[in-house]
Amino acid sequence: MRDQEPAPMDAERRLSTREAAELLGVKPETVYAYVSRGQLSSRRVSGGRGSTFDAGEVEALARRNRRDGSGGSGSRASGSGSSGGGSSGGELSVRTRLTLIESDRYFFRGVDAVDLATRHTYEEVAEWLWTGRMLPGSTFTAPAGCVAVARRAVEALPEHASPADLLRVATVAAATADPLRFDLSEDAVLGTARTLIPTLVAALPPKGHRRRDEGLMAHRLWTRLSMRDPDEASLRALDVALALLVDHDLAASTLAVRVAASARAHPYAAVSAGLGVIEGPLHGAASGLAHRLLQDVLEQGDAAPVIADELRAGRRVPGLGHRLYPGEDPRARALFALLERIPRAEPALLAARDIVETTARHVPLHANVDLALATLTVSSGMAPTAGETIFAVARTAGWIAHALEEYGERPLRMRPSGLYAGPRPPQPLPE
Template sequence: MTHDAVHHTGTQAAEHGGGPSAHRLTTREAAERLGVKPETVYAYVSRGQLASRRTPGGRGSTFDATEVDALARRTGRREPPPPPAGDLVFRTALTLIEPDRYYFRGVDATELARHHGYEVVAEWIWTGELRPETRFTASAESLAAARLTAASLPRHSSSTDRLRAAVAAAAASDPLRFDLSAEGVLISARSLIPTLVGALPAAGASDDVGEGDGSLAARLWPKLSARPADAASLTVLDTALALLADHDLAASTLAARVAASTHAHPYAVVSAGLGVLEGPLHGAASGPAHRMLSEVVDRGGAAPVVADHLRAGRRVPGLGHRLYTGEDPRATALFALLDEMPQAAPAMEAARDVVATTARHAPLHANVDLALAVFSVACGLPVQTGETVFAVSRTAGWIAHAMEEYAERPLRMRPSGQYVGPRPPRPLPAPSAPDATAL
């Protein structure tokens, strides 16, 4: 894959960094003027505080001197003090979570998702710039390799299996994947996300949306359903993608930051996130909620279904969130859209019945997994829909956190284990006797 052919922002630096005659600084020179490390310069780029331009024919970046000087005046040319030795601190400018809402770079995330699609929200998280016409495009080499690899898996493979395989194939096809500059990472990310969608098999006979046509949600829909998407369903899907793009240091994001702290390339970072996301208590949590809602609809009420879960010692899926005191704001935003869809009425009624029935014993509120389940049940989508949407969407957040981590001290996440085994020294153990039943 060649980075130059991937994205629409090839002239972005010229638009922000002055004309061709503007005085340009190297990364080292910009760092000296700002009084920071070179890694921090790229952190300023990822936060939208500084624009960069790729050096013609080279792998470095240059910066407009006037813009660097203006940033130096605003920041006082002082880098934040490093955390005390051994103290693990995650400084992030991406997502703030409060008891009843959350924000992307200081802007209410639900409002962003209500007014803008997934690609625009991802760009905002990455760069701090709002670009309403943003569309992501996969490179031909990356997409071909990812499709071939994902298609080689057994038919029963899950969507997350295929996404993990697609990431590995896309990485192998990108010789510039080790470019960890902010601009290089973003070019890879803008190609990787549509590559993941394109590598998934079509739900019907064929995809009816080309890889470069329409929004990412429009390209994802044929992977989930064999029927054409109506406008309302597509709006819910696009909004769900935007809402799930980041959520601070969830388990998969922490894994992504650990990978980034080793300076693993962005594809490896996404692979780390996908590995954790497949856990049933994280990204795959919407599957049980889907099955539960389907059963509630079939049985005509939530009481017997909730009772079965409690009798078996299982938690009721789709309820509760440790970070929110009330209803998950992501669920609230999706429920508002689903209420406008006539075909979602039975699933919405079932979800409300589950919440009301459970509230008699525990004050638990709906979370985003329940909202994703309402969407998938109402639209006749597969059980894995929520997990697929979660994985594709959260790739943007993993990339954003990786960019922040690349600017931190490498390998800073090295906790010490508390050894609880037998105290040394112990004698060399005697070999175990052969198992006669194995002969």
Template sequence: MTHDSAHGPGTQNARPEEAAHRLTTREAAERLGVKPETVYAYVSRGQLASRRTPGGRGSTFDTAEVDALARRTGRREPSQSVTGDLVFRTGITLIEPDRYFYRGVDATELARRHGYEEVAEWIWTGELHPGTRFTAAREPLAAARRTAAAMPRHSSSTDRLRAAVAAAASADPLRFDLSPEGVLNSARSLIPTLVGALPTAGEPAGRPAVGDPEEGSDALAARLWPKLTARAADGASVAVLDTALALLADHDLAASTLAARVAASAHAHPYAVVSAGLGVLEGPLHGAASGLAHRMLSEVLDRGGAAPVVADHLRTGRRVPGLGHRLYADEDPRAVTLFALLDALPQAAPAMAAARDVVATTARHTPLHANVDLALAVFSVTYGMPAETGETVFAVSRTVGWIAHAMEEYTERPLRMRPSGQYTGPRPPQPLPDRAN
């Protein structure tokens, strides 16, 4: 054994055939997310064994041993894609040009066959639990309802959801438990709390929502329905809502999910993670996009055709909402699934015809397929729901994905997402600014 000061007491000479299958110092450093000097520090402390390469230049390291040390120290770094973009290792959602998968299972097939809560459990744990129902904890739900009811009357549903999350967090003393089971317990209670905090459609916005928080026999979609419309629910209509919730539960690293992972990287508790996601979701280019599609579709129905509406959008330089998706070469599989269900509902026929008219009219200018925002718009217009319905459904549903990604991020090295800014301001030293006259 060699006791070279640069390599420490764990250094041995490697045979040529062994060195060919081992990591160099640079490769080991990349896997551990540290500098090469730190790799040698691990060797000197006995945490890692190294072997000298033939000729005595450099060291090699056992791949399995380096990976085991990475797991113990939490030194797994985001990698770089071939284009230089930041890439995160994730086992949740895979998106391909024409479909997407939850933990390797076709997401649209999963959503057709299983309810939202069952799909949530699959995304979180990789296990299916038939008949799963989420139940809100009494105190967080009561706090969320009081807070949401105190919001100004003009507040949007997303405003109320953000306030409800903060209130529910304050009522949950176990929110800082970041163990997998602790996070899942918070999530299983938070999602029905969000639904329970929303006002019932047709009721005064300032009146606290009511209902038995312990009642978990109804699927979450059935509990959400009266928050979206005063129209009576039927099985087929609630099934569309349930499927929409399952389809939207995750979509890889969308903007809101990235925000959620940044929060989780700082070891923020699950409620704060969801708050971060909700903050980004409200942008018109993300969750709020379905509201734009709803208003456009309503206008198409009012004006008797898509041509004048699409023309107005093009004339003013606005993109036609509800069309195209940067991740799918052809049709958005979520939209395809929802349209198939809506096609079977007679009451959805007018809105479906309007949506098809929009797609056909726009195709004369640029061929774009309908995306999930247009499908949500057909759903909300059909049942006389407000324009923000799609955003509400999106927010409740995507909470599942935010939690799943947070659970992954909690196992990574904390605060790993710390880019450096490229300063473009005046070079120092600059004189102190004069006191205002």
């Protein structure tokens, strides 16, 4: 059951310990620590065992804590605490039941994500993330009218439009065709999820004259990314890539989605917020940089001069290292293992290995999922932007899972306070 918009605070209203803790974003015992330090006053409940707190006083303390960037002593440990967003060590932390990353592994609802991705289809993994239920044989179907609207919108864009442009426009167009988009109930949001993803893929222009709009999402997406006829191993690699990329905790785009959902934006708008973030070279577009690097290595036959050029230009070598995985990126390991079964992927695999080994002479970094995804796109005859498309389609499922989770939280909780660093008012009016 969703929390309601909190009532306006006033000096007459008293809060229970639980309500005060939720407003402050701390544990109940921390509320009493504030009392012992003289930061809050309490009043015993007549005839009861609990205490109550002045609402205005609690609100003032919450404002001070936000301004100071602290939640109080012992208020929050990294990755735990109250259900609201909070500050811990200067970083926003949000409680979620979706994805856990630890010890060079990641888990969807407690289940190893690599095991899920390699044993189930993208659609089945998406359903697991949304509902916590495994639904074998899951498929997604897009309404014909919605697809027609999205295609017309995408076809009106110039040829140089990026994948994020195409998908963002398709999302907005699909929203206009859905009169029920403002229904944020769980069933309605899940219905949107199951139709929006196939609509986005169907709206993408096909390569050549082929278009496939039925079957698994990986099969449909392939015809939008490559002129080649796929073999089963290549389709499986693409399907696993989609499943591996479904979610990755609070990445930048996912945080944008949760902020939108916190303001009760409908799912299409929340997905649009995520699509607006992934174009950055440090996020969804990173695989395109790795794709171009791989192509340069293949053309020159040696990674050393290519990497030297990257470093000389002051650029970091794309496709290497990940701040959440001190060791090996499990997504890269799983995808590389599949690509090793595809004979035509061997040149790109050797080039990727050359990049890692050449760089490791000075900085021992492992390949990350961007390099693995680039190896898939290069060996499949896809454009450098294909990895960004794969990432965006895959992550749409995760975005909707986070939006659905956020709809169950207190509205507008994703609203940090700014730490003002300008001149102190009052200042004279400018001349």
